[in-house]
Amino acid sequence: xxxxxxxxxxxxxxxxxxxxxxxxxxxxxxxxxxxxxxxxxxxxxxxxxxxxxxxxxxxxxxxxxxxxxxxxxxxxxxxxxxxxxxxxxxxxxxxxxxxxxxxxxxxxxxxxxxxxxxxxxxxxxxxxxxxxxxxxxxxxxxxxxxxxxxxxxxxxxxxxxxxx
Numbered sequence: 001x002x003x004x005x006x007x008x009x010x011x012x013x014x015x016x017x018x019x020x021x022x023x024x025x026x027x028x029x030x031x032x033x034x035x036x037x038x039x040x041x042x043x044x045x046x047x048x049x050x051x052x053x054x055x056x057x058x059x060x061x062x063x064x065x066x067x068x069x070x071x072x073x074x075x076x077x078x079x080x081x082x083x084x085x086x087x088x089x090x091x092x093x094x095x096x097x098x099x100x101x102x103x104x105x106x107x108x109x110x111x112x113x114x115x116x117x118x119x120x121x122x123x124x125x126x127x128x129x130x131x132x133x134x135x136x137x138x139x140x141x142x143x144x145x146x147x148x149x150x151x152x153x154x155x156x157x158x159x160x161x162x163x164x
Contacts, residue, residue, distance in 0.1 A: 028158075029157050029158045029161035030153075030154040030157050030158050031059070032157070032161075033153070033154070033156075033157025033158075033160075033161070034057070034058040034059060034150075034153070034154075034157070035058070035059060035062055035065070036062065036065040036066040036067055037058055037062055037065050037066075037067045037068070037069050037101070037153070038061070038062050038063050038064075038065040038067070038068050038069065038104075039051055039054045039055055039058065039061075039069045039071070040068055040069060040070050040071065042071045042072075042073060043073075044073065044075060045138065046073055046075040046095055046138050046141070046142055047071070047073050049138065049139055049142035049143075050071065050073060050095075050097065050142040050145055050146050051071070053142055053143050053146035053147075054069065054071075054146045054149060054150065057146060057147075057150045058150075065104070066103065066104055066105070067101050067102060067103055067104060067110070068101075068102045068104055069099060069100070069101055069102075069149075069153075070099065070100045070102060071097050071098070071099045071149070072097065072098045072099075073095060073096070073097050073145075074094075074095070074096040074097075074098075075093070075094070075095050075138070076093070076094045077091050077092070077093050077094075077121075077134065078091065078092045078094065079091050079123070080092065081123075087123075088123050089122070089123050090120065090121070090122060090123060091120070091121040091123055091134070092118055092119070092120055092121070093118065093119045093121060093134060093137040093138065093141060094116065094117075094118045095116060095117055095118075095138070095141040095142065095144075095145055096114065096115070096116035096145075097114060097115045097116060097145050097148075097149065098112075098113075098114050099111075099112075099113060099114070099115065099149055100112045101153065101156065110156075110160075111152070111153070111156050113149075113152055115145045115148035115149050115152070116145060116148075117141050117144040117145055117148075118141075119137040119140060119141055121133045121134055121137055
């Protein structure tokens, strides 16, 4: 009976309708969809990092794509952990993105969603170390937000593959 349990579990999962998001590799619906998206410019350093991460994940620039991805970022640092002398000892860097996938031909917004992440930063006596920690947090957050956007776009591209 113990040997049959994994087989039964595998059959149950296959019967539930789940399938790999990136099924088909470079010929799959998600990959083909990514090659039809142009990523618009995003201002600020965090925007540059996020845009580069998106372009990397979309396998390069696609200026003549069927879609245009517009991203607006909100990048904030909030200090907390105040000492007795009113100095900040801890910061939170928050990166939030509102993104829209716009169909080029009609100008219609086909997907409007948000993504975001936070990172904690220790404020130390060395200003250089604090600035380096803030920049590292920005790099990590940009990659995380780009990954969230890509995952949502992959679901959209897979779901609409037959309608394109």
